[in-house]
Amino acid sequence: MRIVLSSTSGVPIYEQIKAQIRAAILSGEVAEGQALPSLRQLARDLKVSLISITRSYNDLAAEGLIVNVQGRGSFVLPLDVDRVRGQLMEKARSSMTDAITAARTARVDRAALHTVLDQLWDQQ
Amino acid sequence: MRIVLSSTSGVPIYEQIKAQIRAAILSGEVAEGQALPSLRQLARDLKVSLISITRSYNDLAAEGLIVNVQGRGSFVLPLDVDRVRGQLMEKARSSMTDAITAARTARVDRAALHTVLDQLWDQQ
Amino acid sequence: MRIVLSSTSGVPIYEQIKAQIRAAILSGEVAEGQALPSLRQLARDLKVSLISITRSYNDLAAEGLIVNVQGRGSFVLPLDVDRVRGQLMEKARSSMTDAITAARTARVDRAALHTVLDQLWDQQ
Amino acid sequence: MRIVLSSTSGVPIYEQIKAQIRAAILSGEVAEGQALPSLRQLARDLKVSLISITRSYNDLAAEGLIVNVQGRGSFVLPLDVDRVRGQLMEKARSSMTDAITAARTARVDRAALHTVLDQLWDQQ
DNA sequence: GTGGTCTAGACCACT
DNA sequence: GTGGTCTAGACCACA
Numbered sequence A, B, C, D: 001m002r003i004v005l006s007s008t009s010g011v012p013i014y015e016q017i018k019a020q021i022r023a024a025i026l027s028g029e030v031a032e033g034q035a036l037p038s039l040r041q042l043a044r045d046l047k048v049s050l051i052s053i054t055r056s057y058n059d060l061a062a063e064g065l066i067v068n069v070q071g072r073g074s075f076v077l078p079l080d081v082d083r084v085r086g087q088l089m090e091k092a093r094s095s096m097t098d099a100i101t102a103a104r105t106a107r108v109d110r111a112a113l114h115t116v117l118d119q120l121w122d123q124q
Numbered sequence E: 001g002t003g004g005t006c007t008a009g010a011c012c013a014c015t
Numbered sequence F: 001g002t003g004g005t006c007t008a009g010a011c012c013a014c015a
Helices: A013-026 A039-047 A051-060 A081-105 A111-122 B012-027 B039-046 B051-061 B081-105 B110-122 C012-026 C039-046 C050-062 C081-106 C110-123 D013-026 D039-046 D050-062 D081-106 D110-122
Strands: A066-069 A075-076 B066-069 B073-076 C066-069 C073-076 D066-068 D074-075
Touching: A013 A081, A039 B073, A051 A066, A066 C050, A081 A111, A081 B012, A081 B073, A081 B081, A081 B110, A111 B110, A111 C012, A111 D039, B012 B051, B012 B066, B039 B051, B039 D050, B051 B066, B051 D074, C012 C050, C012 C081, C012 D081, C073 D013, C073 D110, C081 C110, C081 D050, C110 D110, D013 D050, D039 D050, D050 D066, D081 D110
Parallel strands: none
Antiparallel strands: A066 A075, B066 B073, C066 C073, D066 D074
Protein backbone atom coordinates (compact mmCIF):
# COMPACT_ATOMS: atom_id res chain seq x y z
CA MET A 1 0.00 0.00 0.00
CA ARG A 2 1.46 3.28 -1.14
CA ILE A 3 0.14 6.50 0.28
CA VAL A 4 0.69 9.77 -1.54
CA LEU A 5 -0.11 13.05 0.15
CA SER A 6 -0.56 16.57 -1.14
CA SER A 7 -0.18 19.35 1.38
CA THR A 8 -1.56 22.03 -0.91
CA SER A 9 -4.75 20.39 -2.08
CA GLY A 10 -6.85 21.77 0.76
CA VAL A 11 -7.93 18.28 1.73
CA PRO A 12 -6.93 17.51 5.33
CA ILE A 13 -3.99 15.16 5.67
CA TYR A 14 -5.96 12.72 7.78
CA GLU A 15 -8.72 12.58 5.16
CA GLN A 16 -6.22 11.78 2.43
CA ILE A 17 -4.74 9.00 4.53
CA LYS A 18 -8.17 7.63 5.43
CA ALA A 19 -9.31 7.58 1.83
CA GLN A 20 -6.25 5.70 0.64
CA ILE A 21 -6.28 3.12 3.43
CA ARG A 22 -10.01 2.64 2.92
CA ALA A 23 -9.48 2.06 -0.79
CA ALA A 24 -6.68 -0.42 -0.08
CA ILE A 25 -8.92 -2.40 2.27
CA LEU A 26 -11.87 -2.43 -0.10
CA SER A 27 -9.72 -3.49 -3.01
CA GLY A 28 -8.39 -6.38 -0.94
CA GLU A 29 -4.85 -5.06 -1.19
CA VAL A 30 -4.64 -5.39 2.58
CA ALA A 31 -6.62 -8.41 3.67
CA GLU A 32 -8.80 -9.11 6.65
CA GLY A 33 -6.80 -9.66 9.82
CA GLN A 34 -3.69 -8.10 8.38
CA ALA A 35 -1.81 -5.51 10.45
CA LEU A 36 -1.55 -1.93 9.28
CA PRO A 37 1.73 -0.05 9.75
CA SER A 38 2.12 1.19 13.30
CA LEU A 39 1.12 4.77 14.05
CA ARG A 40 4.69 5.88 14.56
CA GLN A 41 6.02 3.96 11.59
CA LEU A 42 3.51 5.51 9.24
CA ALA A 43 4.05 8.97 10.68
CA ARG A 44 7.76 8.61 9.98
CA ASP A 45 7.23 7.22 6.50
CA LEU A 46 4.84 9.95 5.44
CA LYS A 47 6.76 12.67 7.28
CA VAL A 48 3.53 13.63 8.95
CA SER A 49 2.53 14.42 12.51
CA LEU A 50 1.58 11.47 14.70
CA ILE A 51 -1.65 13.24 15.54
CA SER A 52 -2.81 13.09 11.92
CA ILE A 53 -2.21 9.33 11.68
CA THR A 54 -3.99 8.80 14.97
CA ARG A 55 -6.97 10.69 13.71
CA SER A 56 -7.04 8.60 10.52
CA TYR A 57 -6.87 5.27 12.34
CA ASN A 58 -9.46 6.37 14.88
CA ASP A 59 -11.86 7.43 12.16
CA LEU A 60 -11.37 4.17 10.27
CA ALA A 61 -12.00 2.28 13.51
CA ALA A 62 -15.20 4.29 14.01
CA GLU A 63 -16.22 3.31 10.49
CA GLY A 64 -15.77 -0.31 11.49
CA LEU A 65 -13.03 -0.99 8.96
CA ILE A 66 -10.16 -1.57 11.38
CA VAL A 67 -9.58 -2.14 15.05
CA ASN A 68 -6.83 -0.60 17.16
CA VAL A 69 -5.50 -2.95 19.82
CA GLN A 70 -3.58 -1.51 22.77
CA GLY A 71 0.08 -2.45 22.53
CA ARG A 72 -0.40 -4.72 19.53
CA GLY A 73 -1.27 -2.56 16.58
CA SER A 74 -4.08 -1.92 14.14
CA PHE A 75 -5.79 -4.67 12.16
CA VAL A 76 -8.17 -4.91 9.25
CA LEU A 77 -11.59 -6.18 10.26
CA PRO A 78 -13.86 -8.42 8.21
CA LEU A 79 -15.64 -6.22 5.71
CA ASP A 80 -19.27 -5.33 6.07
CA VAL A 81 -19.31 -4.80 2.36
CA ASP A 82 -22.80 -3.46 2.09
CA ARG A 83 -22.37 -0.85 4.76
CA VAL A 84 -19.08 0.39 3.37
CA ARG A 85 -20.41 0.54 -0.14
CA GLY A 86 -23.40 2.42 1.16
CA GLN A 87 -21.16 5.05 2.73
CA LEU A 88 -19.13 5.41 -0.41
CA MET A 89 -22.17 5.71 -2.63
CA GLU A 90 -23.48 8.36 -0.27
CA LYS A 91 -20.34 10.32 -0.91
CA ALA A 92 -20.55 9.69 -4.63
CA ARG A 93 -24.11 10.98 -4.70
CA SER A 94 -23.11 14.07 -2.75
CA SER A 95 -20.28 14.91 -5.13
CA MET A 96 -22.50 14.15 -8.09
CA THR A 97 -25.06 16.59 -6.73
CA ASP A 98 -22.40 19.29 -6.58
CA ALA A 99 -21.41 18.53 -10.14
CA ILE A 100 -25.01 18.75 -11.31
CA THR A 101 -25.57 22.03 -9.52
CA ALA A 102 -22.52 23.57 -11.18
CA ALA A 103 -23.45 22.15 -14.58
CA ARG A 104 -27.00 23.48 -14.37
CA THR A 105 -25.78 26.89 -13.30
CA ALA A 106 -23.53 26.82 -16.35
CA ARG A 107 -26.58 25.95 -18.48
CA VAL A 108 -25.08 22.66 -19.52
CA ASP A 109 -27.56 19.94 -20.38
CA ARG A 110 -27.79 16.43 -19.09
CA ALA A 111 -26.27 14.76 -22.12
CA ALA A 112 -23.17 16.94 -21.92
CA LEU A 113 -22.70 16.02 -18.29
CA HIS A 114 -22.94 12.33 -19.15
CA THR A 115 -20.20 12.90 -21.68
CA VAL A 116 -18.07 14.55 -19.02
CA LEU A 117 -18.63 11.55 -16.78
CA ASP A 118 -17.45 9.19 -19.49
CA GLN A 119 -14.37 11.24 -20.27
CA LEU A 120 -13.30 11.45 -16.66
CA TRP A 121 -14.10 7.82 -16.03
CA ASP A 122 -11.80 6.79 -18.85
CA GLN A 123 -9.03 9.04 -17.62
CA GLN A 124 -8.81 7.48 -14.20
CA MET B 1 -33.52 36.99 -5.39
CA ARG B 2 -34.00 34.91 -2.30
CA ILE B 3 -30.99 33.81 -0.31
CA VAL B 4 -31.26 30.90 2.07
CA LEU B 5 -28.47 30.11 4.51
CA SER B 6 -27.71 26.94 6.40
CA SER B 7 -25.60 27.28 9.50
CA THR B 8 -25.18 23.54 9.87
CA SER B 9 -23.86 22.66 6.42
CA GLY B 10 -20.25 23.49 7.23
CA VAL B 11 -20.08 25.68 4.16
CA PRO B 12 -18.93 29.20 5.10
CA ILE B 13 -21.69 31.78 5.08
CA TYR B 14 -19.89 33.96 2.57
CA GLU B 15 -19.53 31.01 0.22
CA GLN B 16 -23.23 30.24 0.42
CA ILE B 17 -24.04 33.86 -0.35
CA LYS B 18 -21.55 34.00 -3.21
CA ALA B 19 -22.93 30.85 -4.78
CA GLN B 20 -26.52 32.05 -4.65
CA ILE B 21 -25.81 35.52 -5.98
CA ARG B 22 -23.64 34.02 -8.69
CA ALA B 23 -26.44 31.70 -9.70
CA ALA B 24 -28.94 34.57 -9.72
CA ILE B 25 -26.70 36.60 -12.01
CA LEU B 26 -26.00 33.72 -14.36
CA SER B 27 -29.66 32.82 -14.56
CA GLY B 28 -30.48 36.40 -15.49
CA GLU B 29 -32.66 36.80 -12.41
CA VAL B 30 -30.71 39.94 -11.62
CA ALA B 31 -29.85 41.70 -14.84
CA GLU B 32 -26.75 43.53 -16.00
CA GLY B 33 -26.48 46.97 -14.44
CA GLN B 34 -28.95 46.19 -11.70
CA ALA B 35 -28.08 47.08 -8.12
CA LEU B 36 -27.62 44.36 -5.55
CA PRO B 37 -28.93 44.88 -2.02
CA SER B 38 -26.61 47.13 -0.05
CA LEU B 39 -24.09 45.47 2.24
CA ARG B 40 -25.84 46.61 5.38
CA GLN B 41 -29.31 45.85 4.05
CA LEU B 42 -28.38 42.29 3.17
CA ALA B 43 -26.55 41.81 6.47
CA ARG B 44 -29.71 42.87 8.29
CA ASP B 45 -32.00 40.73 6.13
CA LEU B 46 -29.91 37.60 6.51
CA LYS B 47 -29.11 38.32 10.16
CA VAL B 48 -25.47 37.93 9.37
CA SER B 49 -22.36 39.92 10.12
CA LEU B 50 -21.46 42.74 7.74
CA ILE B 51 -18.07 41.18 7.23
CA SER B 52 -19.53 38.05 5.66
CA ILE B 53 -21.48 40.06 3.12
CA THR B 54 -18.46 42.23 2.42
CA ARG B 55 -16.34 39.18 1.78
CA SER B 56 -18.96 37.76 -0.60
CA TYR B 57 -19.28 40.97 -2.59
CA ASN B 58 -15.51 41.45 -2.73
CA ASP B 59 -14.99 37.94 -4.01
CA LEU B 60 -17.69 38.35 -6.64
CA ALA B 61 -16.07 41.62 -7.67
CA ALA B 62 -12.72 39.81 -7.96
CA GLU B 63 -14.46 37.25 -10.18
CA GLY B 64 -15.57 40.07 -12.43
CA LEU B 65 -19.27 39.47 -11.86
CA ILE B 66 -20.11 42.68 -9.98
CA VAL B 67 -18.57 46.03 -9.20
CA ASN B 68 -18.70 47.80 -5.85
CA VAL B 69 -18.96 51.58 -6.16
CA GLN B 70 -18.23 53.56 -3.06
CA GLY B 71 -21.11 55.76 -2.08
CA ARG B 72 -23.45 54.25 -4.66
CA GLY B 73 -23.80 50.53 -4.22
CA SER B 74 -22.94 47.24 -5.88
CA PHE B 75 -23.92 46.51 -9.46
CA VAL B 76 -24.06 43.55 -11.78
CA LEU B 77 -21.52 43.75 -14.59
CA PRO B 78 -22.03 42.52 -18.16
CA LEU B 79 -21.36 38.79 -18.17
CA ASP B 80 -18.36 37.26 -19.81
CA VAL B 81 -20.42 34.16 -20.40
CA ASP B 82 -17.64 31.99 -21.71
CA ARG B 83 -15.31 32.71 -18.83
CA VAL B 84 -17.96 32.11 -16.22
CA ARG B 85 -19.15 28.90 -17.80
CA GLY B 86 -15.55 27.75 -17.98
CA GLN B 87 -15.15 28.28 -14.26
CA LEU B 88 -18.36 26.46 -13.48
CA MET B 89 -17.54 23.50 -15.69
CA GLU B 90 -14.15 23.33 -14.04
CA LYS B 91 -15.95 22.96 -10.75
CA ALA B 92 -18.39 20.42 -12.19
CA ARG B 93 -15.52 18.29 -13.48
CA SER B 94 -13.80 18.45 -10.12
CA SER B 95 -16.91 17.27 -8.28
CA MET B 96 -17.54 14.63 -10.91
CA THR B 97 -14.01 13.32 -10.40
CA ASP B 98 -14.71 12.97 -6.68
CA ALA B 99 -17.91 11.12 -7.44
CA ILE B 100 -16.11 8.76 -9.80
CA THR B 101 -13.37 8.08 -7.29
CA ALA B 102 -15.90 7.16 -4.62
CA ALA B 103 -17.91 5.05 -7.05
CA ARG B 104 -14.88 3.11 -8.20
CA THR B 105 -13.75 2.51 -4.64
CA ALA B 106 -17.24 1.10 -4.04
CA ARG B 107 -16.78 -1.16 -7.06
CA VAL B 108 -19.71 0.45 -8.81
CA ASP B 109 -19.59 0.37 -12.58
CA ARG B 110 -19.96 3.18 -15.04
CA ALA B 111 -23.53 2.41 -16.01
CA ALA B 112 -24.68 2.53 -12.40
CA LEU B 113 -23.09 5.93 -11.98
CA HIS B 114 -24.86 7.21 -15.08
CA THR B 115 -28.10 6.05 -13.49
CA VAL B 116 -27.26 7.94 -10.32
CA LEU B 117 -26.60 11.04 -12.40
CA ASP B 118 -30.01 10.77 -14.04
CA GLN B 119 -31.81 10.23 -10.76
CA LEU B 120 -30.19 13.23 -9.11
CA TRP B 121 -30.64 15.38 -12.17
CA ASP B 122 -34.36 14.74 -12.12
CA GLN B 123 -34.60 15.47 -8.42
CA GLN B 124 -33.22 18.97 -8.68
CA MET C 1 -15.94 71.54 -22.63
CA ARG C 2 -17.12 67.99 -22.63
CA ILE C 3 -16.91 65.95 -19.46
CA VAL C 4 -17.02 62.18 -19.59
CA LEU C 5 -17.43 60.13 -16.42
CA SER C 6 -16.90 56.50 -15.58
CA SER C 7 -18.67 55.16 -12.54
CA THR C 8 -16.77 51.89 -12.45
CA SER C 9 -13.20 53.13 -12.73
CA GLY C 10 -12.73 53.46 -9.00
CA VAL C 11 -11.76 57.11 -9.40
CA PRO C 12 -14.12 59.34 -7.40
CA ILE C 13 -16.61 61.27 -9.51
CA TYR C 14 -15.47 64.61 -8.14
CA GLU C 15 -11.86 63.81 -9.03
CA GLN C 16 -12.82 62.96 -12.59
CA ILE C 17 -14.70 66.24 -12.91
CA LYS C 18 -11.86 68.25 -11.35
CA ALA C 19 -9.27 66.72 -13.65
CA GLN C 20 -11.28 67.49 -16.78
CA ILE C 21 -12.13 71.06 -15.81
CA ARG C 22 -8.52 71.64 -14.80
CA ALA C 23 -7.32 70.38 -18.16
CA ALA C 24 -9.83 72.59 -19.99
CA ILE C 25 -8.60 75.66 -18.12
CA LEU C 26 -4.93 74.90 -18.68
CA SER C 27 -5.48 74.27 -22.35
CA GLY C 28 -7.21 77.62 -22.70
CA GLU C 29 -10.42 75.95 -23.80
CA VAL C 30 -12.21 77.97 -21.13
CA ALA C 31 -10.55 81.34 -20.84
CA GLU C 32 -9.79 83.59 -17.90
CA GLY C 33 -12.89 85.31 -16.57
CA GLN C 34 -15.25 82.94 -18.32
CA ALA C 35 -18.12 81.44 -16.35
CA LEU C 36 -18.27 77.71 -15.68
CA PRO C 37 -21.62 75.93 -15.88
CA SER C 38 -23.68 76.45 -12.73
CA LEU C 39 -23.51 73.76 -10.06
CA ARG C 40 -27.06 72.66 -10.69
CA GLN C 41 -26.75 72.82 -14.46
CA LEU C 42 -23.68 70.63 -14.46
CA ALA C 43 -25.20 68.20 -11.97
CA ARG C 44 -28.18 67.82 -14.30
CA ASP C 45 -26.05 67.46 -17.42
CA LEU C 46 -23.78 64.82 -15.92
CA LYS C 47 -26.62 63.08 -14.06
CA VAL C 48 -24.56 63.36 -10.94
CA SER C 49 -25.29 64.39 -7.38
CA LEU C 50 -25.01 68.13 -6.64
CA ILE C 51 -22.69 67.29 -3.78
CA SER C 52 -20.08 65.88 -6.16
CA ILE C 53 -20.07 69.01 -8.33
CA THR C 54 -19.84 71.22 -5.26
CA ARG C 55 -16.86 69.27 -4.07
CA SER C 56 -15.16 69.63 -7.45
CA TYR C 57 -15.69 73.37 -7.67
CA ASN C 58 -14.61 73.90 -4.07
CA ASP C 59 -11.42 71.95 -4.64
CA LEU C 60 -10.65 73.87 -7.82
CA ALA C 61 -11.25 77.10 -5.93
CA ALA C 62 -8.86 75.93 -3.22
CA GLU C 63 -6.30 75.27 -5.94
CA GLY C 64 -6.68 78.86 -7.06
CA LEU C 65 -7.96 77.97 -10.51
CA ILE C 66 -11.51 79.30 -10.16
CA VAL C 67 -13.55 81.46 -7.85
CA ASN C 68 -17.09 80.80 -6.69
CA VAL C 69 -19.14 83.97 -6.33
CA GLN C 70 -22.28 83.90 -4.21
CA GLY C 71 -25.33 84.24 -6.40
CA ARG C 72 -23.37 84.84 -9.59
CA GLY C 73 -21.60 81.65 -10.45
CA SER C 74 -18.10 80.25 -10.84
CA PHE C 75 -15.38 81.91 -12.90
CA VAL C 76 -11.96 81.03 -14.23
CA LEU C 77 -9.19 82.99 -12.54
CA PRO C 78 -6.02 84.25 -14.20
CA LEU C 79 -3.62 81.37 -14.35
CA ASP C 80 -0.62 81.19 -12.10
CA VAL C 81 0.96 78.98 -14.70
CA ASP C 82 4.05 78.06 -12.75
CA ARG C 83 2.19 76.98 -9.66
CA VAL C 84 -0.30 74.88 -11.59
CA ARG C 85 2.39 73.24 -13.63
CA GLY C 86 4.27 72.54 -10.43
CA GLN C 87 1.27 70.74 -9.01
CA LEU C 88 0.79 68.72 -12.14
CA MET C 89 4.42 67.74 -12.36
CA GLU C 90 4.25 66.69 -8.74
CA LYS C 91 1.48 64.32 -9.69
CA ALA C 92 3.35 63.14 -12.75
CA ARG C 93 6.42 62.35 -10.63
CA SER C 94 4.30 60.49 -8.15
CA SER C 95 2.70 58.31 -10.82
CA MET C 96 6.06 57.83 -12.48
CA THR C 97 7.46 56.61 -9.16
CA ASP C 98 4.69 54.02 -8.97
CA ALA C 99 5.44 52.91 -12.50
CA ILE C 100 9.14 52.58 -11.73
CA THR C 101 8.46 50.60 -8.57
CA ALA C 102 6.29 48.13 -10.46
CA ALA C 103 8.75 47.89 -13.33
CA ARG C 104 11.69 47.21 -11.02
CA THR C 105 9.72 44.58 -9.13
CA ALA C 106 9.06 42.97 -12.51
CA ARG C 107 12.81 43.09 -13.20
CA VAL C 108 12.31 45.32 -16.20
CA ASP C 109 15.21 47.59 -17.04
CA ARG C 110 15.28 51.29 -17.57
CA ALA C 111 15.43 51.17 -21.35
CA ALA C 112 12.33 49.01 -21.54
CA LEU C 113 10.43 51.46 -19.39
CA HIS C 114 11.48 54.33 -21.66
CA THR C 115 10.05 52.34 -24.54
CA VAL C 116 6.79 51.89 -22.66
CA LEU C 117 6.68 55.63 -22.07
CA ASP C 118 7.09 56.30 -25.78
CA GLN C 119 4.42 53.80 -26.76
CA LEU C 120 1.88 55.18 -24.35
CA TRP C 121 2.75 58.75 -25.21
CA ASP C 122 2.05 58.09 -28.87
CA GLN C 123 -1.23 56.37 -28.09
CA GLN C 124 -2.71 59.32 -26.29
CA MET D 1 11.91 40.26 5.05
CA ARG D 2 11.24 43.57 6.69
CA ILE D 3 7.82 45.11 6.40
CA VAL D 4 7.35 48.82 7.00
CA LEU D 5 3.89 50.30 7.29
CA SER D 6 2.74 53.86 6.96
CA SER D 7 -0.54 54.76 8.57
CA THR D 8 -0.65 58.19 6.93
CA SER D 9 -0.21 57.20 3.30
CA GLY D 10 -3.87 56.44 2.72
CA VAL D 11 -2.93 53.06 1.30
CA PRO D 12 -4.77 50.29 3.15
CA ILE D 13 -2.60 48.33 5.53
CA TYR D 14 -3.37 45.05 3.82
CA GLU D 15 -2.32 46.51 0.47
CA GLN D 16 0.98 47.70 1.90
CA ILE D 17 1.63 44.26 3.34
CA LYS D 18 0.65 42.54 0.10
CA ALA D 19 2.95 44.74 -1.96
CA GLN D 20 5.95 44.16 0.28
CA ILE D 21 5.50 40.42 0.54
CA ARG D 22 4.92 40.21 -3.20
CA ALA D 23 8.13 42.13 -3.82
CA ALA D 24 10.04 39.89 -1.40
CA ILE D 25 8.82 36.79 -3.22
CA LEU D 26 9.56 38.15 -6.67
CA SER D 27 13.02 39.27 -5.63
CA GLY D 28 13.73 35.79 -4.34
CA GLU D 29 14.29 37.12 -0.82
CA VAL D 30 11.84 34.49 0.38
CA ALA D 31 12.28 31.36 -1.67
CA GLU D 32 9.84 28.84 -3.06
CA GLY D 33 8.52 26.52 -0.38
CA GLN D 34 9.60 28.77 2.44
CA ALA D 35 7.15 29.54 5.23
CA LEU D 36 5.91 33.06 5.74
CA PRO D 37 5.48 34.38 9.26
CA SER D 38 2.29 33.04 10.81
CA LEU D 39 -0.78 35.24 10.69
CA ARG D 40 -0.70 35.89 14.42
CA GLN D 41 3.03 36.37 14.57
CA LEU D 42 2.99 38.98 11.85
CA ALA D 43 -0.03 40.70 13.36
CA ARG D 44 1.85 40.96 16.64
CA ASP D 45 5.08 42.12 15.00
CA LEU D 46 3.43 44.82 12.93
CA LYS D 47 1.03 45.76 15.73
CA VAL D 48 -1.83 45.33 13.33
CA SER D 49 -5.16 43.53 13.45
CA LEU D 50 -5.25 39.88 12.53
CA ILE D 51 -7.86 40.63 9.92
CA SER D 52 -5.52 42.82 7.91
CA ILE D 53 -2.87 40.11 7.73
CA THR D 54 -5.51 37.53 6.87
CA ARG D 55 -6.77 39.67 4.03
CA SER D 56 -3.23 40.13 2.71
CA TYR D 57 -2.43 36.41 2.79
CA ASN D 58 -5.77 35.50 1.25
CA ASP D 59 -5.28 37.94 -1.59
CA LEU D 60 -1.76 36.68 -2.23
CA ALA D 61 -3.14 33.13 -2.24
CA ALA D 62 -5.79 34.20 -4.78
CA GLU D 63 -2.96 35.64 -6.91
CA GLY D 64 -1.30 32.25 -6.82
CA LEU D 65 1.82 33.46 -5.04
CA ILE D 66 1.36 31.62 -1.76
CA VAL D 67 -0.73 28.84 -0.26
CA ASN D 68 -2.27 28.85 3.20
CA VAL D 69 -2.35 25.42 4.80
CA GLN D 70 -4.58 25.03 7.80
CA GLY D 71 -2.70 23.94 10.85
CA ARG D 72 0.71 24.31 9.19
CA GLY D 73 1.24 27.81 7.95
CA SER D 74 1.58 29.83 4.75
CA PHE D 75 4.11 28.93 2.11
CA VAL D 76 5.59 30.47 -0.99
CA LEU D 77 4.53 28.69 -4.18
CA PRO D 78 6.68 28.20 -7.27
CA LEU D 79 6.51 31.38 -9.30
CA ASP D 80 4.73 31.63 -12.60
CA VAL D 81 7.19 34.31 -13.58
CA ASP D 82 5.52 35.30 -16.81
CA ARG D 83 2.11 35.75 -15.27
CA VAL D 84 3.40 37.78 -12.37
CA ARG D 85 5.53 39.99 -14.57
CA GLY D 86 2.52 40.53 -16.80
CA GLN D 87 0.49 41.75 -13.86
CA LEU D 88 3.23 44.06 -12.71
CA MET D 89 3.81 45.54 -16.14
CA GLU D 90 0.09 46.10 -16.42
CA LYS D 91 0.31 48.16 -13.29
CA ALA D 92 3.41 49.96 -14.50
CA ARG D 93 1.66 50.92 -17.75
CA SER D 94 -1.34 52.16 -15.85
CA SER D 95 0.77 54.40 -13.61
CA MET D 96 2.78 55.56 -16.59
CA THR D 97 -0.43 56.56 -18.35
CA ASP D 98 -1.37 58.68 -15.35
CA ALA D 99 2.04 60.31 -15.40
CA ILE D 100 1.74 61.06 -19.11
CA THR D 101 -1.71 62.54 -18.70
CA ALA D 102 -0.50 64.86 -15.96
CA ALA D 103 2.60 65.80 -17.93
CA ARG D 104 0.64 66.63 -21.06
CA THR D 105 -1.83 68.70 -19.09
CA ALA D 106 1.17 70.59 -17.74
CA ARG D 107 2.36 71.11 -21.31
CA VAL D 108 5.54 69.21 -20.63
CA ASP D 109 7.07 67.50 -23.63
CA ARG D 110 8.12 63.95 -24.06
CA ALA D 111 11.83 64.55 -23.62
CA ALA D 112 11.28 66.26 -20.27
CA LEU D 113 9.27 63.30 -19.05
CA HIS D 114 12.04 60.93 -20.07
CA THR D 115 14.36 63.03 -17.96
CA VAL D 116 12.00 62.75 -15.01
CA LEU D 117 11.97 59.00 -15.46
CA ASP D 118 15.75 58.86 -15.36
CA GLN D 119 16.00 61.06 -12.30
CA LEU D 120 13.47 59.04 -10.34
CA TRP D 121 14.95 55.76 -11.49
CA ASP D 122 18.34 56.76 -10.14
CA GLN D 123 16.86 57.87 -6.86
CA GLN D 124 15.30 54.55 -6.04
C1' DG E 1 -27.41 56.67 2.47
C1' DT E 2 -23.32 53.81 0.16
C1' DG E 3 -18.86 50.75 0.22
C1' DG E 4 -13.87 50.37 2.46
C1' DT E 5 -11.12 49.54 6.25
C1' DC E 6 -9.90 48.34 10.87
C1' DT E 7 -10.14 46.63 15.81
C1' DA E 8 -10.67 43.23 19.51
C1' DG E 9 -12.09 39.15 20.51
C1' DA E 10 -14.15 34.64 19.83
C1' DC E 11 -14.73 29.70 18.29
C1' DC E 12 -13.58 26.05 14.99
C1' DA E 13 -10.70 22.64 12.28
C1' DC E 14 -6.24 20.94 11.51
C1' DT E 15 -1.17 19.58 12.66
C1' DG F 1 0.81 25.97 17.58
C1' DT F 2 -1.50 26.89 12.64
C1' DG F 3 -5.16 29.06 9.32
C1' DG F 4 -10.54 29.83 8.62
C1' DT F 5 -14.56 32.00 9.93
C1' DC F 6 -17.56 35.00 12.39
C1' DT F 7 -19.39 38.80 15.50
C1' DA F 8 -20.16 43.55 17.04
C1' DG F 9 -18.85 47.82 16.58
C1' DA F 10 -16.22 51.72 14.87
C1' DC F 11 -14.44 55.44 11.66
C1' DC F 12 -13.51 57.04 6.93
C1' DA F 13 -14.47 58.45 2.02
C1' DC F 14 -17.91 59.09 -1.31
C1' DA F 15 -22.67 60.43 -3.47
